[in-house]
Amino acid sequence: MNSNVPPIKIVGLHKSFGNLEVLKGIDFEVATGEVVCVIGPSGSGKSTILRCVNLLEVPTAGKIFVEGIDITDFETDVDAVRTRIGMVFQRFNLFPHLTVLGNLTIAQKRVLKRSDDEANDVANKMLERVGLTDKADEFPIRLSGGQQQRVAIARSLCMNPNLMLFDEPTSALDPELVGEVLDVMRGLASEGMTMMVVTHEMGFARQVADRVAFIDGGVIVEDGPPAQVIESPQHERTRKFLEAVQHY
Amino acid sequence: MTKRTKLLISRATLYSVLVIIAIVVLLFADWATLQRSFANVDVAADMLPEVITIAAKNTLLYTLLAFSLGLVMALILALMKMSPIRPYKWIATAYIELFRGLPALVTLIFVAFALPIAFDGFEVPGGTLGKGAVGLGIVAAAYMAETIRAGIQAVPRGQMEAARSLGMSPGQAMSRIILPQAFRIIIPPLTNELVLLIKDTSLFFVLGTTPVSKELTKFGRDLMNQKFNGTPLTVIAIVYLAITLPLTQLVAVLERKAAKAR
Numbered sequence: 001m002n003s004n005v006p007p008i009k010i011v012g013l014h015k016s017f018g019n020l021e022v023l024k025g026i027d028f029e030v031a032t033g034e035v036v037c038v039i040g041p042s043g044s045g046k047s048t049i050l051r052c053v054n055l056l057e058v059p060t061a062g063k064i065f066v067e068g069i070d071i072t073d074f075e076t077d078v079d080a081v082r083t084r085i086g087m088v089f090q091r092f093n094l095f096p097h098l099t100v101l102g103n104l105t106i107a108q109k110r111v112l113k114r115s116d117d118e119a120n121d122v123a124n125k126m127l128e129r130v131g132l133t134d135k136a137d138e139f140p141i142r143l144s145g146g147q148q149q150r151v152a153i154a155r156s157l158c159m160n161p162n163l164m165l166f167d168e169p170t171s172a173l174d175p176e177l178v179g180e181v182l183d184v185m186r187g188l189a190s191e192g193m194t195m196m197v198v199t200h201e202m203g204f205a206r207q208v209a210d211r212v213a214f215i216d217g218g219v220i221v222e223d224g225p226p227a228q229v230i231e232s233p234q235h236e237r238t239r240k241f242l243e244a245v246q247h248y
Numbered sequence: 249m250t251k252r253t254k255l256l257i258s259r260a261t262l263y264s265v266l267v268i269i270a271i272v273v274l275l276f277a278d279w280a281t282l283q284r285s286f287a288n289v290d291v292a293a294d295m296l297p298e299v300i301t302i303a304a305k306n307t308l309l310y311t312l313l314a315f316s317l318g319l320v321m322a323l324i325l326a327l328m329k330m331s332p333i334r335p336y337k338w339i340a341t342a343y344i345e346l347f348r349g350l351p352a353l354v355t356l357i358f359v360a361f362a363l364p365i366a367f368d369g370f371e372v373p374g375g376t377l378g379k380g381a382v383g384l385g386i387v388a389a390a391y392m393a394e395t396i397r398a399g400i401q402a403v404p405r406g407q408m409e410a411a412r413s414l415g416m417s418p419g420q421a422m423s424r425i426i427l428p429q430a431f432r433i434i435i436p437p438l439t440n441e442l443v444l445l446i447k448d449t450s451l452f453f454v455l456g457t458t459p460v461s462k463e464l465t466k467f468g469r470d471l472m473n474q475k476f477n478g479t480p481l482t483v484i485a486i487v488y489l490a491i492t493l494p495l496t497q498l499v500a501v502l503e504r505k506a507a508k509a510r
Binding site: 054056079080082083085086087089091093094095096097106107110111112152155156159 | 406407413424
């Protein structure tokens with residue numbers, strides 16, 4: 001992959017649901033190996049941006065390039081692009097009818113056409129990475145929220161993605177389980193994974209992110225290194241949001 | 249009167265009504281005649297082994313074939329009903345409303361007798377089995393299509409999103425992720441449909457039967473007329489219950505399990 005081509009490039013992105021315009025012109029880029037945290041009040045459109053990047057939401061207008069490929073072009077093989085993008089959801093979305101190992105191998109086998117042995121090898125490596133080798137044969141319902149989210153991350157990693165999207169990965173977790181998931185994400189970041197993370201975890205954003213983007217009302221209000229955006233925000237709206245989030 | 253005495257009196261009344269009815273039945277029923285007409289051991293013994301080897305076997309065979317046909321058609325109809333292509337949706341809706349609104353008997357007669365008239369000599373192959381299974385399958389599909397659609401829509405949207413974001417095609421996501429979960433949800437209602445189908449095979453008499461193609465009801469009814477005795481009905485009732493009761497119990501168990509897993 002040419003490192004000059006940005007993994008994610010968003011140009012003039014608009015998205016409406018019916019009459020409600022959620023995104024009102026987003027221009028945004030994520031560079032290779034960069035960790036970008038997207039913060040903002042609920043309803044600001046931050047999750048929608050993320051979901052547009054792998055076309056879970058179809059943009060109303062604008063273009064999105066993933067590794068230089070225009071995914072909004074009708075002719076693009078979106079399924080192929082999606083295998084290179086890992087997506088982690090707020091509610092984990094593990095497949096409840098499959099074991100942990102089944103969750104990790106099904107797309108490897110069906111999409112990447114890997115053999116059973118190869119898929120199992122990769123799955124076990126990824127389970128080791130998230131510290132859950134002993135849970136391979138469990139069903140998701142038997143795992144804690146934190147463990148489920150780590151399995152979900154491992155499931156994405158099995159596809160060897162070039163970039164990872166996280167949609168509020170810790171928002172559905174009990175407070176004491178947040179740390180184990182953030183640790184896995186921190187590990188990924190330190191290995192150079194390109195990551196776009198929608199989050200409310202200001203501590204994580206401050207420590208791990210290369211850049212923080214604050215979104216409100218469907219536009220990017222502020223975008224810069226965490227030291228700047230979180231510690232000394234330039235805009236009144238950013239300041240108010242951060243005060244509210246960090247108040248308690 | 250205190251509340252407690254009122255309660256006691258109403259309880260006592262309800263129990264005594266029950267006891268009085270029981271006494272009247274015991275005193276006035278003609279047990280000897282009842283036994284002779286409905287529980288005649290000789291007549292019952294005469295029905296063996298054909299009641300099992302022919303009648304019960306046919307009932308099960310007809311049911312299974314109709315159910316399988318119905319299930320396949322129902323799945324197609326359910327997918328059509330959820331299709332973004334409007335005409336598919338319309339066709340599925342029309343089909344479902346039509347065949348849920350008609351008596352199964354009318355559909356059976358239509359398949360067996362109207363089709364050959366309409367399409368000069370065309371016949372559904374397979375005799376009683378083929379015509380009946382197609383007819384009942386058409387009806388069952390209409391009922392099961394709605395059940396399957398509800399089951400598919402009960403699977404959280406995030407499941408489809410997770411599957412697609414792993415690069416699976418819509419077809420892969422549907423067959424590997426959504427349908428297996430949907431079927432878990434709909435196994436209890438589908439089993440109920442199976443029980444209804446078992447009973448509906450009794451309508452196959454309109455198709456005309458040979459001695460080897462009779463199902464339970466036709467078999468029992470013919471013997472009743474032949475022996476001028478009600479015992480065959482008692483026997484087939486017992487056989488029906490031996491088939492349906494385990495199934496309805498199974499549904500109860502599955503429903504309890506499903507409730508626990510949630």
